[in-house]
Amino acid sequence: CHSLAQEPVMNSTTDAPSTNAEMVADLLSKSAQDLADGALDQAIREASLALQYDSHNAPAYELRGSIYAQKKLWDKAERDYTSASKISPDIAYKYKLAEIKFLQKDYDDARPRFVALQGDELLGDLAVYKVFLCDLLGGHEALSTKELGPLDQAEKKPSYYYNHASWALYHGQRAEADKWFDMAEHLYDN
Numbered sequence: 001c002h003s004l005a006q007e008p009v010m011n012s013t014t015d016a017p018s019t020n021a022e023m024v025a026d027l028l029s030k031s032a033q034d035l036a037d038g039a040l041d042q043a044i045r046e047a048s049l050a051l052q053y054d055s056h057n058a059p060a061y062e063l064r065g066s067i068y069a070q071k072k073l074w075d076k077a078e079r080d081y082t083s084a085s086k087i088s089p090d091i092a093y094k095y096k097l098a099e100i101k102f103l104q105k106d107y108d109d110a111r112p113r114f115v116a117l118q119g120d121e122l123l124g125d126l127a128v129y130k131v132f133l134c135d136l137l138g139g140h141e142a143l144s145t146k147e148l149g150p151l152d153q154a155e156k157k158p159s160y161y162y163n164h165a166s167w168a169l170y171h172g173q174r175a176e177a178d179k180w181f182d183m184a185e186h187l188y189d190n
Contacts, residue, residue, distance in 0.1 A: 024050045028060055035067055043067045058088035065096065074104055091120050095127070102130060107138030129159040129166075136170055158188050 027050035034043035047064035051057060065080030078100050085093035098113030111134040117127035128151075135144040148167065151160045165180035 020053045024054045024057060024060065027053070028057075028063060031063055031067070035063070035070065040067055040071055044071075056087055058084040058090065058093070061087070062093060062096070069096075069100060069103070074100055091117065091123055095123055098127075098130065102134065105137070107134040110134050111138070125157045125159045128157075129162050132159070132163045133166060136166060156187075158184060161187070 027046045031043045031046035031050065034040070034046060044064060044067050047060055047067060050060045051064070054060065061080040061084035065077045065084065068074075068077035068080060078097060081093050081096045081100065084090070085097065094113070095117060098110050098117065101107075101110035101113060111131055114127045114130040114134060118124050118131065120127065132144055132147050135141075135147065144167070148163060151163055161180050161184035165177045165184070168174075168177035168180060
């Protein structure tokens with residue numbers, strides 16, 4: 001005779017197996033924490049495992065791309081950001097693809113990627129600044145000089161102040177750069 005008293009009681013919230021989504025979220029959380037802690041190899045393993053469970057998870061590709069970028073594994077970072085961008089149209093992924101080239105000091109390749117973002121409502125002004133830096137640092141000083149002109153006549157945005165500060169720093173004018181940085185901090189650090 002089989003009695004109900006002999007059946008094991010299962011608590012559905014603690015004994016039930018986790019769903020793939022929960023496992024992926026847990027792995028990504030651990031990976032992000034490991035990235036913050038500097039445990040980059042462990043962070044890569046966890047993000048990669050999350051992608052084994054969900055190969056169409058754009059944030060997982062983005063996270064792993066960030067880890068690869070931290071390790072300066074540029075090709076792998078670019079591959080992951082490209083995958084994230086194909087899955088999700090989030091403009092942040094396109095920005096990171098431009099930033100990878102910028103971090104490698106490949107300013108001529110980074111520039112068109114930033115130019116493509118200049119019309120974006122959220123990242124456009126930052127992209128304007130990055131285009132200016134690509135030209136200035138990439139040895140195209142005449143082009144960067146031309147870019148300052150329209151900024152001087154346009155509505156003053158953060159790029160206006162940071163471009164002028166960068167110009168002054170590039171030309172060894174630290175006191176002038178500090179003035180521009182102070183103005184920007186006063187206006188935008190709220």
